[in-house]
Amino acid sequence: MADKNELLPGTLDLMILRILSRGELHGWGITQRLAELSQSALQVDEGSLYPSLYRMEDKGWIEAEWRIRENNRRAKYYALTRSGRKQLEKEQEIWERMSAIITRVLATA
Numbered sequence: 001m002a003d004k005n006e007l008l009p010g011t012l013d014l015m016i017l018r019i020l021s022r023g024e025l026h027g028w029g030i031t032q033r034l035a036e037l038s039q040s041a042l043q044v045d046e047g048s049l050y051p052s053l054y055r056m057e058d059k060g061w062i063e064a065e066w067r068i069r070e071n072n073r074r075a076k077y078y079a080l081t082r083s084g085r086k087q088l089e090k091e092q093e094i095w096e097r098m099s100a101i102i103t104r105v106l107a108t109a
Contacts, residue, residue, distance in 0.1 A: 013052055017091065020026065021085065026069065026077050026080035027075070028075070056084070062079060062080055064079075
């Protein structure tokens with residue numbers, strides 16, 4: 001990922017949880033969806049994506065299952081858990097509150 005588009009700490013988890021709230025995906029699908037939704041502004045590499053996925057899996061926010069993809073290759077599919085949905089709501093509230101505060105400070109400084 002380029003320095004100019006570096007993610008703030010914690011935002012990758014939030015975006016992955018949001019993407020998985022729409023349905024399960026494999027790792028490559030998650031990176032493609034992030035690139036698509038950001039209009040290619042975010043290019044998340046495997047070195048950032050998979051540690052985030054493993055961390056969220058350890059916390060019980062997502063679960064994973066190996067499957068065969070349409071091209072007959074194995075892929076690990078990730079899905080949001082009930083705990084992950086609650087965490088997504090919490091993280092979204094925090095993000096919205098903090099971004100509103102930052103916007104207010106920048107607008108009035």
